[in-house]
Amino acid sequence: MKGIRFLRAGDAAMVAELGDAIDESINHRVQLLSAWLEDNPPVGVKEVLPTFRSVTIFYDPQVTSFQRLGKSIRHARIDEALSDAGQGRLVEIPCCYGGTYGEDLPELARLKGLSEREIVSIHSQREYLVYMLGFLPGFVYLGGLDERIHAPRLETPRVRIPAGAVGIGGSQTGVYPLDSPGGWRLIGRTPLRMYDLQRAEPFLCQAGDRIRFVPIDEAEYRMMERQVAEGNQPSGYRMQQT
Amino acid sequence: MEQQGMTNTIEIIQPGPLTTVQDAGRYGFQKYGIGPSGVMDLRAYEAANFLVGNMQGEAVLEATLMGPTIRFAQETIFALTGADMMPSLDGQSVPMNRALCAKAGQTLRLQMAVEGCRGYLAFAGGIDVPRVLGSRSTNLKCALGGFQGRKLAAGDILPLSDGMPGSESYLQELATRSVTAVPYPHEVTVRVIAGPQQDAFTRAGWRTFLHTPYQVSVNSDRMGCRLEGAVIEAKHGTDIISDGIVNGSIQVTAGGLPIILLADRQTTGGYAKIATVLSEDLPKLAQVRPGDVLRFTLCPKGFR
Numbered sequence: 001m002k003g004i005r006f007l008r009a010g011d012a013a014m015v016a017e018l019g020d021a022i023d024e025s026i027n028h029r030v031q032l033l034s035a036w037l038e039d040n041p042p043v044g045v046k047e048v049l050p051t052f053r054s055v056t057i058f059y060d061p062q063v064t065s066f067q068r069l070g071k072s073i074r075h076a077r078i079d080e081a082l083s084d085a086g087q088g089r090l091v092e093i094p095c096c097y098g099g100t101y102g103e104d105l106p107e108l109a110r111l112k113g114l115s116e117r118e119i120v121s122i123h124s125q126r127e128y129l130v131y132m133l134g135f136l137p138g139f140v141y142l143g144g145l146d147e148r149i150h151a152p153r154l155e156t157p158r159v160r161i162p163a164g165a166v167g168i169g170g171s172q173t174g175v176y177p178l179d180s181p182g183g184w185r186l187i188g189r190t191p192l193r194m195y196d197l198q199r200a201e202p203f204l205c206q207a208g209d210r211i212r213f214v215p216i217d218e219a220e221y222r223m224m225e226r227q228v229a230e231g232n233q234p235s236g237y238r239m240q241q242t
Numbered sequence: 243m244e245q246q247g248m249t250n251t252i253e254i255i256q257p258g259p260l261t262t263v264q265d266a267g268r269y270g271f272q273k274y275g276i277g278p279s280g281v282m283d284l285r286a287y288e289a290a291n292f293l294v295g296n297m298q299g300e301a302v303l304e305a306t307l308m309g310p311t312i313r314f315a316q317e318t319i320f321a322l323t324g325a326d327m328m329p330s331l332d333g334q335s336v337p338m339n340r341a342l343c344a345k346a347g348q349t350l351r352l353q354m355a356v357e358g359c360r361g362y363l364a365f366a367g368g369i370d371v372p373r374v375l376g377s378r379s380t381n382l383k384c385a386l387g388g389f390q391g392r393k394l395a396a397g398d399i400l401p402l403s404d405g406m407p408g409s410e411s412y413l414q415e416l417a418t419r420s421v422t423a424v425p426y427p428h429e430v431t432v433r434v435i436a437g438p439q440q441d442a443f444t445r446a447g448w449r450t451f452l453h454t455p456y457q458v459s460v461n462s463d464r465m466g467c468r469l470e471g472a473v474i475e476a477k478h479g480t481d482i483i484s485d486g487i488v489n490g491s492i493q494v495t496a497g498g499l500p501i502i503l504l505a506d507r508q509t510t511g512g513y514a515k516i517a518t519v520l521s522e523d524l525p526k527l528a529q530v531r532p533g534d535v536l537r538f539t540l541c542p543k544g545f546r
Contacts, residue, residue, distance in 0.1 A: 007437050007438035007439075008435050008436065008437040008438060008518070009437065009438050009486070009488045009491065009515075009518050010435055010488055010489075010490055010491070010518030010519065010520065010521065011435060011518075011520055011521050012488070012489075012521055013486075013488040013518075015438045015485060015486065017438075017485075020483070021483070022483060034273075046269065047269055047270055047272060047273075048273065049272045049273050049486040049509060049510075050273060051483075051484060051485045051486050051510055052483050052484060052485070053483055053485070054485045054486070055486075056272075056485065056486025056487075056488065058269075058272075058488070061521075132273075132484075132510065133273060133274050133275045134275045134484065134508065134509050134510035135275060135508065135509075135510070136275055136384070137271075137274060137275045137276045137384050137386075138274060138275060139275050141484075177275075178384075195274075197374065197375070197386065202274075202375070203274045206273070206274070207273065
């Protein structure tokens with residue numbers, strides 16, 4: 001793979017940097033490199049952490065080295081081998097907008113001079129790329145929020161936001177995976193669990209996936225919430241390989 | 243008298259300010275936002291497991307500044323390493339850094355650390371809490387792993403795995419094992435490797451970083467060692483596009499002060515990292531106390 005800067009991160013990790021911007025094509029190369037490292041790990045690679053524009057590679061210095069790893073990545077035919085792989089999946093996230101599920105929606109509508117319905121339609125129209133996960137278990141950093149619904153964070157963050165809350169903070173949108181404090185404006189809630197240790201697959205999304213929010217009403221929310229609580233996949237919920 | 247078929251346990255009488263169950267860490271889930279946690283002082287941890295005859299990787303107790311008081315349900319082989327917390331067994335002082343045997347019902351009391359910051363208490367067989375995502379380490383931020391995902395409290399009862407208790411000859415064998423106590427001075431120098439964002443700082447900033455002493459802040463914890471001292475000059479601020487953090491990453495915040503990220507670090511961060519502490523010097527950081535003095539030296543010298 002070409003166009004990589006290798007940076008030292010101590011004696012047991014290195015950073016492979018693929019660009020210096022939050023950009024879909026740079027992040028796509030991040031996903032290609034981390035998929036290649038996980039599928040064909042060079043000897044000594046212990047763990048791979050993809051972020052917006054770089055991959056942190058944890059290695060065992062008793063087995064390999066910064067120089068040796070850099071060389072094997074530089075020489076790997078990653079772009080060619082994986083040009084159609086690593087596109088990620090499309091994950092549909094049902095979301096009940098407004099009301100008690102998204103209590104900041106009226107205020108946001110007023111702030112942006114739009115109707116609540118318009119905000120819901122703008123938010124649910126796009127597919128969002130999962131650039132990376134971080135901050136909390138299963139927290140997705142999404143790109144691509146429509147500028148018409150960018151909104152500053154709340155001046156006073158909430159002490160407790162429930163797991164599943166869907167919000168907007170600045171130019172970002174996302175889902176709170178756990179009950180936690182936070183300053184995003186809440187516009188809806190999903191009955192799905194982004195993170196659930198009881199599940200065989202604890203994390204709903206991974207970096208490189210795309211997310212689409214699908215509007216549901218309160219009755220559908222309640223039904224799906226019950227199905228999730230019983231450990232079942234809610235009906236109407238889809239995850240597909242693209 | 244050994245009670246056949248019954249799980250051995252210890253009971254926490256006094257927990258101390260921050261005592262948690264830890265092992266070597268939870269790896270493989272950083273890409274999902276779950277940091278590794280694990281022991282702060284890997285050297286003292288490995289010594290403790292070695293002394294009680296455990297395979298490396300077994301879970302131990304890590305105590306911070308003041309140790310816990312615990313009661314043994316059955317005869318148990320244990321060992322203490324790291325910070326010296328003046329251990330006593332039923333009021334009789336006992337040594338650090340060797341295998342010891344408590345009888346059923348005996349109480350081990352640890353006090354304030356006279357030296358160092360973190361003490362380790364290993365039990366033959368290890369602490370038998372369930373593995374979560376492959377590890378028994380407590381992740382306080384995510385409230386998972388360890389004992390119910392939290393620090394220990396008075397009244398907690400922790401199960402131990404069978405560590406061949408009651409065998410006098412086994413204890414004699416373990417008595418041949420020894421580890422050398424390392425000193426925990428109040429002024430330490432740690433070696434660092436420049437990067438990943440060494441170019442974000444000016445020459446003056448680098449001079450400050452390498453030639454002025456820093457003081458360990460009282461706000462230091464398992465997440466990071468926060469430092470107070472001279473401001474490190476950056477070229478254009480220290481904001482970067484968030485990228486990965488490793489054990490020992492030295493982040494320089496907007497205020498220009500360094501934070502060394504440690505076991506309970508977040509997986510990614512948006513501040514430039516001037517350098518990274520060498521793995522071999524990380525145990526020193528686990529044992530510094532608020533007010534101690536820290537200096538950085540480049541490794542190899544002048545290489546950045």
